[in-house]
Amino acid sequence: MTEIKRASVLLAHGSSDPQWVTPFTQLLAHIREQLPQDGVRTELAFMELASPSLSDTIRRLAAGGCNHIDVLPLFFAAGRHLRRDVPAMLDDLQAALQQQGLAVTIHLHSPVGLEPEVARAISQVVVRQLS
Amino acid sequence: MTEIKRASVLLAHGSSDPQWVTPFTQLLAHIREQLPQDGVRTELAFMELASPSLSDTIRRLAAGGCNHIDVLPLFFAAGRHLRRDVPAMLDDLQAALQQQGLAVTIHLHSPVGLEPEVARAISQVVVRQLS
Numbered sequence: 395m396t397e398i399k400r401a402s403v404l405l406a407h408g409s410s411d412p413q414w415v416t417p418f419t420q421l422l423a424h425i426r427e428q429l430p431q432d433g434v435r436t437e438l439a440f441m442e443l444a445s446p447s448l449s450d451t452i453r454r455l456a457a458g459g460c461n462h463i464d465v466l467p468l469f470f471a472a473g474r475h476l477r478r479d480v481p482a483m484l485d486d487l488q489a490a491l492q493q494q495g496l497a498v499t500i501h502l503h504s505p506v507g508l509e510p511e512v513a514r515a516i517s518q519v520v521v522r523q524l525s
Numbered sequence: 526m527t528e529i530k531r532a533s534v535l536l537a538h539g540s541s542d543p544q545w546v547t548p549f550t551q552l553l554a555h556i557r558e559q560l561p562q563d564g565v566r567t568e569l570a571f572m573e574l575a576s577p578s579l580s581d582t583i584r585r586l587a588a589g590g591c592n593h594i595d596v597l598p599l600f601f602a603a604g605r606h607l608r609r610d611v612p613a614m615l616d617d618l619q620a621a622l623q624q625q626g627l628a629v630t631i632h633l634h635s636p637v638g639l640e641p642e643v644a645r646a647i648s649q650v651v652v653r654q655l656s
Contacts, residue, residue, distance in 0.1 A: 402655050409604030417602045417639055421647060428652045436655065466651055468601060471548045473540030506650045508548055515646035516552060519637045520597055521559045524533050524567065 396497070401435045401460035403451050405480070406468045408440030415444055418468065435460070441475055448480070449487050456496045463500045470507030527628075532566040532591035534582050536611070537599045539571030546575055549599065566591070572606055579611070580618050587627045594631045601638030 404425070406418045422438045429436060439451035446454075452463055465484070467476055484500050491498050506512055535556070537549045553569045560567060570582035577585075579596070586594055596615070598607055615631050622629050637643055 402651075404651065406601070409602070411604040411608065413608070414602045414604035417644070421644055424644065425648050425651050428648060429655060434655050464655065466654060468647065470537070470599060470601075471540070471545045473542040473545035477542065477544070503654060506647050509646075509650045511646045511649055512643065513548070513552055513555065515640075515642045516599065516637050517556050517559060518642055519640045520533075520535065520556050520567075523597060523634060524560060524565050524595065 396461065398462050399460050400462040400464070401437065401455045402464040402466060403448065403455070404436065404438045404466050404468055405448055406438065406440055407475075408442045408444035410443045421468070441480065449483060452487055452498070452500065453491070456491050456498045461496075461498050463498060465500060465502045467503065467505045469505035472505050472508075476505060527592065529593050530591050531593045531595070532568065532586045533595040533597060534579065534586070535567065535569045535597050535599055536579055537569065537571055538606075539573045539575035541574045552599070572611065580614060583618055583629070583631065584622070587622050587629045592627075592629050594629060596631060596633045598634065598636045600636035603636050603639075607636060
């Protein structure tokens, strides 16, 4: 029986503007602090315009022995990228890794912005800014 | 003395995918419920690929008599769009409206995703999904 070794990737859109990345690296640091020290390895990757890319990150994790990878999109909503491009890319990548003898299960989650607590926090901020 | 008539615009990126818009219209409805009934008029607009555009929305609000407009970006971070394109567009628009006799003050806020409560909610969701 193969031992399950999990990892997770926070997926952000990416931007050609280097300053854009900063809040995401801060968020990653904050999340790592809250996760158990011996828990799931958590990385940050970008869909385009910034590095590391999602595919490079997953290849690296797979090469390091991870065989269950959760991808958590830091998006407000799912559009073409998350409903078509990313699933297609992950399917191809999973098949390519399989051919290299790396059997990896990849689970693409719903965008975090769709979760009720995030929507609630956004509402609170907007209502406060307008009051 | 001119009476101040405020309005606000929630600015989302926009997508060619019609389903992408749904969570934002839900968020707008939720925010409108929480704001006082006699308070600031609040609209939703998109930077690209979806309508209404930010400029059309501001023109419409200005034509309706609004002279103080808050623009609140529903973004996780500020990249090229929010730091260059949008401010330049708003400056041009403000000058064009002024020439038409519509003096409008437009205030572009920081992205809501940078606010601590939103970042905290995102961390909570991610930690829960990974636990």
